[in-house]
Amino acid sequence: MEIFSGEAAVKAPVQPFAERLAGHGLELRRGTAQTLQVNVGLTCNQACRHCHLAAGPGRSESMDRATMAQVAAFAARSRFRCIDITGGAPELNPDLEWFLAALAPLAPRLMLRSNLTALAARPHEELLALCRRHRVAIVTSLPALNASQTDAQRGEGVLATSLAMLRKLNGLGYGRPEAGLELDLVANPTGAFLPPSQCQAEQKFRGDLARKWGIVFTRLFTFANVPLGRFRKWLKESGNFENYMERLAAAFNPATVEGLMCRTLVSVAWDGFLYDCDFNLAAGLPAGSVRRHVSQMAGPPAPGEPIATGDYCYACTAGAGFT
Numbered sequence: 001m002e003i004f005s006g007e008a009a010v011k012a013p014v015q016p017f018a019e020r021l022a023g024h025g026l027e028l029r030r031g032t033a034q035t036l037q038v039n040v041g042l043t044c045n046q047a048c049r050h051c052h053l054a055a056g057p058g059r060s061e062s063m064d065r066a067t068m069a070q071v072a073a074f075a076a077r078s079r080f081r082c083i084d085i086t087g088g089a090p091e092l093n094p095d096l097e098w099f100l101a102a103l104a105p106l107a108p109r110l111m112l113r114s115n116l117t118a119l120a121a122r123p124h125e126e127l128l129a130l131c132r133r134h135r136v137a138i139v140t141s142l143p144a145l146n147a148s149q150t151d152a153q154r155g156e157g158v159l160a161t162s163l164a165m166l167r168k169l170n171g172l173g174y175g176r177p178e179a180g181l182e183l184d185l186v187a188n189p190t191g192a193f194l195p196p197s198q199c200q201a202e203q204k205f206r207g208d209l210a211r212k213w214g215i216v217f218t219r220l221f222t223f224a225n226v227p228l229g230r231f232r233k234w235l236k237e238s239g240n241f242e243n244y245m246e247r248l249a250a251a252f253n254p255a256t257v258e259g260l261m262c263r264t265l266v267s268v269a270w271d272g273f274l275y276d277c278d279f280n281l282a283a284g285l286p287a288g289s290v291r292r293h294v295s296q297m298a299g300p301p302a303p304g305e306p307i308a309t310g311d312y313c314y315a316c317t318a319g320a321g322f323t
């Protein structure tokens with residue numbers, strides 16, 4: 001069996017994260033698993049600068065239907081409260097509809113992440129009808145409401161396409177409280193800086209989207225860009241890496257550790273192997289330091305198992321944290 005060491009081989013100019021925790025009398029161990037996050041592949045129509053997975057049109061890793069069936073069987077024997085489908089762009093996996101229908105009866109909450117442009121670029125009527133039928137929460141990424149910022153990070157024309165898709169989702173009832181169909185937005189900074197307060201950002205997005213485009217949504221989440229993958233490469237090439245890492249480490253907030261998502265989440269990669277979170281997946285650090293496949297698991301990893309960490313974990317503990 002291949003064994004992996006705890007702290008990632010991703011060196012950064014800051015105190016190792018595990019050491020920083022120890023200085024506060026803390027360590028990172030798993031609690032009871034509540035969320036299953038499934039990464040169905042790294043193919044994406046966009047190649048965003050901040051992507052920690054370096055997903056893009058040139059990536060071909062994709063979960064096949066046999067692995068999806070193994071993941072669904074794992075979910076059936078594990079009783080998660082939430083199943084969260086992510087990528088890449090999950091919409092580009094040809095078996096997404098089949099997978100959603102298989103997972104829908106297995107958890108009270110099902111979430112689908114979308115970058116909006118991938119959804120717009122493929123036939124989506126059947127997919128959205130399925131999402132409505134199973135009350136799948138749709139979580140979309142939208143870094144800014146300024147075309148030059150959004151298009152610089154994500155590609156030309158991305159803001160206009162995203163807004164058109166949000167309007168379409170509103171038309172189907174998504175984001176409208178009376179319909180009970182959840183439409184969330186996720187905003188991340190467009191450069192090497194920390195996000196604004198979630199509350200302020202939500203107020204601004206809510207006001208601007210309603211006034212300028214008549215768009216409504218349920219909630220907005222902000223997060224700090226995680227220094228892995230394409231974002232790490234960009235930080236290094238642009239000379240921002242040291243400063244960004246120091247900024248994250250300086251904003252370390254020990255109060256965030258209790259609620260870190262890796263404590264209650266199981267992340268499954270496109271090949272069916274388990275990680276503590278999507279960032280450890282990107283760094284290649286498996287859950288429990290050993291490669292385990294969903295098909296081998298009687299249930300989720302046990303509470304108390306240590307969580308592998310890397311210096312990118314500072315992105316999760318900066319300020320109000322990232323859960």
Ligand code: SF4
Pocket residue numbers: 260261262263276277278279280307308309310312313314316
């Ligand atoms: S990257 Fe964040 S979620 Fe993942 S192990 Fe580190 S602290 Fe936990």
